[in-house]
Amino acid sequence: MFDLERWQEIFDTIRKNKLRTFLTGLSVASGIFILVILLGFGQGMQNGIEKEFKTDAATSIWVWPGRTTIAHNGLNPGRRVQLRNENLDYINNTLDADFDKVSTFYFPRDIQVLYKNDLIVYQVIGTTDDVQVIENQYIVEGRFINERDLAENAKVAVISSKIKKEVFKDLDSPLGEYLTISGAGFRIVGVYSEVSGDDEGEEERIWIPLTTAQLAFNGGDRINNLTFMLPEKTNLGQTVASSLAFEDEIRGYLYKAHGIAPEDERAIHIWNPIEEAKRYYSLTGNIKFFFWFVGVCTIIAGVVGVSNIMLIVVKERTREIGIRKALGAKPWFIVSMILQESIFVTAISGFTGLILSMGLLEIIGPNVEIDYVVNPSVNFNVAFTTVIVLISAGTLAGFFPAWRAANIQVINALRDE
Amino acid sequence: MIEIKDLHKSYKMGSNSLHVLKGLNFSIGEGELVAIMGSSGSGKSTLLNILGMLDEADSGEYTLDGVPIKNLNETKAAQYRNKFLGFIFQSFNLINYKNAAENVALPLYYQKVPRKERQEKALKYLDQVGLKEWAHHLPSELSGGQKQRVAIARAMAAEPKVLLADELTGALDSKTSYEIMDLIQTINDQGNTILVVTHEEDIAHMCKRIVHLKDGIIEKDEKVKQVRASAYV
Numbered sequence: 001m002f003d004l005e006r007w008q009e010i011f012d013t014i015r016k017n018k019l020r021t022f023l024t025g026l027s028v029a030s031g032i033f034i035l036v037i038l039l040g041f042g043q044g045m046q047n048g049i050e051k052e053f054k055t056d057a058a059t060s061i062w063v064w065p066g067r068t069t070i071a072h073n074g075l076n077p078g079r080r081v082q083l084r085n086e087n088l089d090y091i092n093n094t095l096d097a098d099f100d101k102v103s104t105f106y107f108p109r110d111i112q113v114l115y116k117n118d119l120i121v122y123q124v125i126g127t128t129d130d131v132q133v134i135e136n137q138y139i140v141e142g143r144f145i146n147e148r149d150l151a152e153n154a155k156v157a158v159i160s161s162k163i164k165k166e167v168f169k170d171l172d173s174p175l176g177e178y179l180t181i182s183g184a185g186f187r188i189v190g191v192y193s194e195v196s197g198d199d200e201g202e203e204e205r206i207w208i209p210l211t212t213a214q215l216a217f218n219g220g221d222r223i224n225n226l227t228f229m230l231p232e233k234t235n236l237g238q239t240v241a242s243s244l245a246f247e248d249e250i251r252g253y254l255y256k257a258h259g260i261a262p263e264d265e266r267a268i269h270i271w272n273p274i275e276e277a278k279r280y281y282s283l284t285g286n287i288k289f290f291f292w293f294v295g296v297c298t299i300i301a302g303v304v305g306v307s308n309i310m311l312i313v314v315k316e317r318t319r320e321i322g323i324r325k326a327l328g329a330k331p332w333f334i335v336s337m338i339l340q341e342s343i344f345v346t347a348i349s350g351f352t353g354l355i356l357s358m359g360l361l362e363i364i365g366p367n368v369e370i371d372y373v374v375n376p377s378v379n380f381n382v383a384f385t386t387v388i389v390l391i392s393a394g395t396l397a398g399f400f401p402a403w404r405a406a407n408i409q410v411i412n413a414l415r416d417e
Numbered sequence: 418m419i420e421i422k423d424l425h426k427s428y429k430m431g432s433n434s435l436h437v438l439k440g441l442n443f444s445i446g447e448g449e450l451v452a453i454m455g456s457s458g459s460g461k462s463t464l465l466n467i468l469g470m471l472d473e474a475d476s477g478e479y480t481l482d483g484v485p486i487k488n489l490n491e492t493k494a495a496q497y498r499n500k501f502l503g504f505i506f507q508s509f510n511l512i513n514y515k516n517a518a519e520n521v522a523l524p525l526y527y528q529k530v531p532r533k534e535r536q537e538k539a540l541k542y543l544d545q546v547g548l549k550e551w552a553h554h555l556p557s558e559l560s561g562g563q564k565q566r567v568a569i570a571r572a573m574a575a576e577p578k579v580l581l582a583d584e585l586t587g588a589l590d591s592k593t594s595y596e597i598m599d600l601i602q603t604i605n606d607q608g609n610t611i612l613v614v615t616h617e618e619d620i621a622h623m624c625k626r627i628v629h630l631k632d633g634i635i636e637k638d639e640k641v642k643q644v645r646a647s648a649y650v
Contacts, residue, residue: 006533017515265622323510326471327524328499330492407491410471414510 002382020316024309024342025349028390030389031302032353033293036383040361042291044368044376046284060134062271063254064225069197072261081267082260085214085221089252097249098242101229103131106210108217113206114180120167120372122159124181124206126213132192133227140164142175142190149209155216160203161193179206184216200322230274243274267366295386302390307397310342313400321405322413331406338402339395346394350387358383378380418579418610419445419468424477438462438474445612450605450643452621453614456631462469462583464630465614469502469581470494478635482578487607499527503572507584509564511556517543518552533534538639542570546600562593569600573609580604580611586620598623598646619644 011334014021065081079085091097131137132144139163149156157179159167178185178411194202211258213219230246233239247270254260260267321334354365358378365376405413420478424440437460445451455461466472467479470486479486481501489497503524504510511520522539530538543549546566556564572580580600586594598620605611605625613624621627622644629637 003530005526010524010531012519015512146584276599306576319510320512323512324527325495326469326498326504328495328527330495330527332492333527410469411466412508414508 002147006337006340010337010344013341014345018217020313021345024306024313025352026343027305027309028302028394029348029349029353030299031305031390032350032387033209033357034297035298035386036304036354036378037361038291038295038298038393039382040357040365040376040378041373042247042295043378044287044365044373045287045291047374049280049284049287049377051060059230059243059274061149061226061230061250061274062225062269063250065258066266066269068260068264068267069072070261071265073260079279081260083223083226085223086225087224087254087257090257091226095249095253098230099228099246100231101130101133103134103225103227104210104223105131105225106213106219106223108182108213108219111182111217113118120163120179121318122163122206122415124213126210126219128206128210128216129198130229130233131227134227136195137192138195140191140193141173144190144192145371147208147357150211153215154209155184156189156209157181158190158192158207159188160205161191163206164191164202165402181206181208182217190337196317196330199416204301218248220351229333240278241273247272260261266275299386299389303393303397306346306390306394310398311401313342314338314398314405318405318413321402322408322410325406325410332401334406335399339398342398343391343395346391347387351389354383354387360413370392418447418449418482422478423466424479425465425475426467426472427475437442437610439631440633441633443635443638445610445626446611448605449626450602450611450624451613451626451628452624453612453628453630454616454618454621456616458632459630460633461614461616461630463492463592464641465581465583465612467556468579468612469504470498483632495527499524499575500643501578503575503580504579505565505568505580505585507587509556509561509568509588511564511567511571513556516553516555517548517559517570520556520567521571521574523587524571528575530645539570542574543567545568545573559587560593561569562596565593565597566600567606569597578610580609581634582611582613586615586616586617591619592650594620595646595649599650600616602646603641635636 018322025125063083065083068079068081069077071077083104088102093379104127108124108126111124113122122348127145128150129144132139142158144158145156148154158178159174159199164174174188174191177188179188180186192207210223214221228246228250230243232241233242249272251268254268255264257261258403259269317338324334325331356407358380363379368376424431424438425545427436427558429433429435438611451462453461453464463548465474467474473489481497484497484581486497487540490502494595499638512523517541525535525538525590540549540552546569548563548566548570551559551563556567565588569585572625573584585601586597589597594617601611602623613620615621622641623646624641625642625643628635628637631640
């Protein structure tokens, strides 16, 4: 292996058979190149789909009431279901359910929002402190509503970046400014932004504390919906299972508390995006599988290609092998030299293909801006293993004809025209 | 130098067995120039293959420079070929991507001679066959006669005990053939043992001894008066 004379002989052979070497190398390098690019785009699609989905927290559940459609316990159908604070308290304190955060909205009706006597039209929502986690929001400046605001019925408001841009564009900061909501002054304490941007009009909202909203705008103990965020389990299957169980539990409690027939599907609406998440995740799983499949086929094609080339190379060299044997070369010496040459060529070109393709992914990857494809990249170990597989396959494919050629009678090898 | 006793060889051809060599006995001394003659099918190529350790006899004894040649594996045979024998073929059998000097140096590579020394020796033997100027030409750039000269230089380079030539003029015109035979005679004059297989009378008569083979037996083994090829060149 480290015999200098032999390497000289090998380099000699390579130098004088440039076309053959080049073609062998090209097929190996392009095989690796295509494979790595394919795998990279498979990963990119998976990243892209994950990103598209990351708007609201994936494990959130939304509950809002409707009207009953079935008579139950002596109550008429068509009755409007009204969620109340006690429902929230019960869920928070008594119900033994598995959730991380809960929040609620109260939409005050018939209110006006004024800023310096100008009417501005945004939705005002009373809510609790945990809503920002559930809605995937982050604070740009100031703070969000906190527990003290809720306890003290503080007249504070949190506005979105969009509102800041549209209404407070002349100010450095809207913090400390007052909004007049139906006659009451609310001090702006924070500005938030949505992770997903303003795609769905979610930055059109002004948050105020739930308790303040109920107190100031005639809400009593009414709330309009419930939002839960569930913990993520170790894998998707468990997350889905616990999410569905939680959904059943909440439904059971609310149906009982509000006297709703169990089979009434329109009285309480529950939206659980985990099912959708599951679809997305299995979609990305399928896509990944597809790219792996294509990749494996590419490897097989590469192996066949390399093997073919090795077969032809050895066949072409049968006569040369005969001559070398007549001149006193031992069979194993011939075989190992041919293999050493082929391993050298496939390794060099294989790693060239690897480096080129990974370099390409590295350079263009972060700049790819196509829907559903984000930062295509490939696991180095996977790519490396592939190169090793191709080299081994080529070696194996070259070995048998080389061994046969080195062991046939010299006289037959020389006769081979 | 070469000692052969009761050599038999037959080939299986399907269900038939073809008895090619039917008990050959002869010996060749050092410095001889022997022609083995015979029509096709007489067994002369088979004999040469056995002498060249490219094929093995069914029975009989073969001794080369005092070493019994029997039951050789490929590795051992390769070693012996490299040490004892130089081959010259009808179709030259040069490696086409190596130039003349590299072709000549190849057997030395298998003798593990260092690179520098190989190159020096190769040039020396190319000079002997009159092709020093052509050392860096590829076989495709040489004429038939020149190719055969390179092949002879290559056979000589390993400094073997015996040179085996199989129809070495078969692919050449008669003028070139005589030039090659002149070279062979010169090499023989220097004391090398040479065995030439041919079916051409005139080539055979340029040797010192002719062994006539017919149907697997030695028909006639005669010393002849050598015709010097230089007379025709």
